[in-house]
Amino acid sequence: MEIISQNKVHGGWLKRYQHHSDVLNCDMVFAIFLPPQAEEQAVPVLYWLSGLECTDENFMQKAGAQRLAAELGMAIVCPDTSPRGTNLPGEHDSWDLGSSAGFYVDATEQPWASHYKMYSYVTKELPVLITESFPVTDKKAISGHSMGGHGALVCALKNPRAYTSVSAFAPISHPSDCPWGQKAFSHYLGDNKDNWAQYDACDLVAKSSSPIPILVDQGSADKFLSEQLKPESLTKACKDNDFSLTLRMQPGYDHSYFFIASFIEDHLHYHGKALGLL
Amino acid sequence: MEIISQNKVHGGWLKRYQHHSDVLNCDMVFAIFLPPQAEEQAVPVLYWLSGLECTDENFMQKAGAQRLAAELGMAIVCPDTSPRGTNLPGEHDSWDLGSSAGFYVDATEQPWASHYKMYSYVTKELPVLITESFPVTDKKAISGHSMGGHGALVCALKNPRAYTSVSAFAPISHPSDCPWGQKAFSHYLGDNKDNWAQYDACDLVAKSSSPIPILVDQGSADKFLSEQLKPESLTKACKDNDFSLTLRMQPGYDHSYFFIASFIEDHLHYHGKALGLL
Numbered sequence: 001m002e003i004i005s006q007n008k009v010h011g012g013w014l015k016r017y018q019h020h021s022d023v024l025n026c027d028m029v030f031a032i033f034l035p036p037q038a039e040e041q042a043v044p045v046l047y048w049l050s051g052l053e054c055t056d057e058n059f060m061q062k063a064g065a066q067r068l069a070a071e072l073g074m075a076i077v078c079p080d081t082s083p084r085g086t087n088l089p090g091e092h093d094s095w096d097l098g099s100s101a102g103f104y105v106d107a108t109e110q111p112w113a114s115h116y117k118m119y120s121y122v123t124k125e126l127p128v129l130i131t132e133s134f135p136v137t138d139k140k141a142i143s144g145h146s147m148g149g150h151g152a153l154v155c156a157l158k159n160p161r162a163y164t165s166v167s168a169f170a171p172i173s174h175p176s177d178c179p180w181g182q183k184a185f186s187h188y189l190g191d192n193k194d195n196w197a198q199y200d201a202c203d204l205v206a207k208s209s210s211p212i213p214i215l216v217d218q219g220s221a222d223k224f225l226s227e228q229l230k231p232e233s234l235t236k237a238c239k240d241n242d243f244s245l246t247l248r249m250q251p252g253y254d255h256s257y258f259f260i261a262s263f264i265e266d267h268l269h270y271h272g273k274a275l276g277l278l
Numbered sequence: 279m280e281i282i283s284q285n286k287v288h289g290g291w292l293k294r295y296q297h298h299s300d301v302l303n304c305d306m307v308f309a310i311f312l313p314p315q316a317e318e319q320a321v322p323v324l325y326w327l328s329g330l331e332c333t334d335e336n337f338m339q340k341a342g343a344q345r346l347a348a349e350l351g352m353a354i355v356c357p358d359t360s361p362r363g364t365n366l367p368g369e370h371d372s373w374d375l376g377s378s379a380g381f382y383v384d385a386t387e388q389p390w391a392s393h394y395k396m397y398s399y400v401t402k403e404l405p406v407l408i409t410e411s412f413p414v415t416d417k418k419a420i421s422g423h424s425m426g427g428h429g430a431l432v433c434a435l436k437n438p439r440a441y442t443s444v445s446a447f448a449p450i451s452h453p454s455d456c457p458w459g460q461k462a463f464s465h466y467l468g469d470n471k472d473n474w475a476q477y478d479a480c481d482l483v484a485k486s487s488s489p490i491p492i493l494v495d496q497g498s499a500d501k502f503l504s505e506q507l508k509p510e511s512l513t514k515a516c517k518d519n520d521f522s523l524t525l526r527m528q529p530g531y532d533h534s535y536f537f538i539a540s541f542i543e544d545h546l547h548y549h550g551k552a553l554g555l556l
Contacts, residue, residue, distance in 0.1 A: 008499070009536035064342035064539065221286070258287035261342065
């Protein structure tokens with residue numbers, strides 16, 4: 001593991017590392033914010049999964065999360081959004097498939113299956129590396145935006161005991177039923193819809209044995225709202241299955257990081273409470 | 279004046295506009311953050327001047343200033359850092375001269391003099407446009423980073439009654455005596471050092487008739503500290519002239535927006551007090 005950069009911010013440190021991922025079979029970069037408390041004691045971790053076209057950098061530069069994370073004593077880890085440097089056929093042709101669009105699934109179809117295992121990377125390999133390498137506890141929360149909001153919901157619903165809490169900003173709530181999700185799932189997972197259901201929050205809610213309450217913020221002026229994000233599908237799935245969902249429609253807000261910055265502190269408080277920091 | 283984009287953020291609105299500047303003789307873009315209070319009443323304005331290689335966007339995306347500005351009821355205006363679209367000879371050849379490097383002076387030398395009048399744009403033309411177009415009072419504060427920190431100091435020292443307060447992050451404190459400033463000033467202002475002194479904070483402090491207290495934050499790990507920024511020159515000039523300077527050396531911080539984000543709220547409080555918001 002090799003350090004790429006470090007910046008002091010709000011009394012803590014933002015560090016970026018490159019490492020070889022066995023799961024993804026390529027070199028990957030991630031970012032970690034360590035709050036000042038981490039110099040004295042182990043701190044819990046919020047994992048943040050970013051959206052299409054993002055890397056590990058967007059959230060750390062634009063969300064304004066470090067101020068409160070430094071106050072609460074919470075580390076934040078941002079993985080990248082897909083394998084890198086693999087140059088598979090077609091990998092760089094679309095902004096919503098391949099590079100920057102891993103969709104947090106374990107691909108079963110070629111050419112993707114040899115690298116695109118972002119689900120296992122985010123839920124297994126990366127947390128082990130983080131726990132071994134930094135002063136963090138084993139308490140983990142998870143959140144994300146858009147494709148990363150879908151990722152956060154899926155990771156938490158499939159591993160309800162691994163995360164204390166889950167939240168999402170403008171998640172792709174029902175990927176099996178929207179163009180982004182259908183394109184990605186058909187390439188990564190093939191035609192069998194049973195496999196798609198393994199990575200669809202609306203299907204997972206129906207199957208989950210161990211409920212974990214969900215917090216979602218969604219901007220009402222988000223241009224992807226009705227075609228891609230479909231929060232009403234998540235609402236229905238949660239209602240049908242007695243699953244606790246707090247969905248906050250935020251009037252006038254769009255899909256940008258300005259929306260995330262406006263409400264990230266509510267999410268940090270929510271996770272801070274679940275992580276025992278409040 | 280034409281609106282380019284708008285994003286709701288922290289209950290207020292970030293809007294970007296394009297307009298024709300008579301002073302600069304080209305089209306320009308600026309950003310304005312209007313806090314929620316601006317829907318009911320006129321609010322005072324903080325002008326933010328950005329550094330080399332920046333546009334109107336960097337501060338609005340990375341500084342995390344909107345949270346407190348929305349709470350205080352403070353508008354923020356970010357101009358661009360140079361004329362645009364003029365394609366003068368050599369304008370796009372260096373990152374520290376021409377495009378994105380206007381240095382907030384009124385150029386007297388060709389080919390720059392026909393466009394590079396950023397001092398007059400920032401202190402005269404833009405404030406008139408802002409006051410005419412938005413619900414703002416005539417109370418103005420000014421701040422900036424690096425080249426923009428130099429710009430903020432110069433604008434305030436030359437117009438002490440126009441601004442209630444001035445602050446800077448890692449300003450180029452003594453441009454006549456550092457490589458960045460010498461390169462820019464020799465091209466924009468020619469060889470006569472008397473003309474350089476009109477845009478050098480250390481010289482202006484000695485001449486100012488109406489003291490305005492200065493707040494400066496400077497990271498101790500800033501790689502430009504000793505060669506380009508030289509806060510010790512500003513300290514000496516202020517001391518020699520009984521000028522009030524609060525210079526805070528911030529251990530471990532670098533030149534990035536992570537440094538700005540860490541201390542921007544202190545600056546907003548400082549300006550908020552001077553603007554009568556606290």
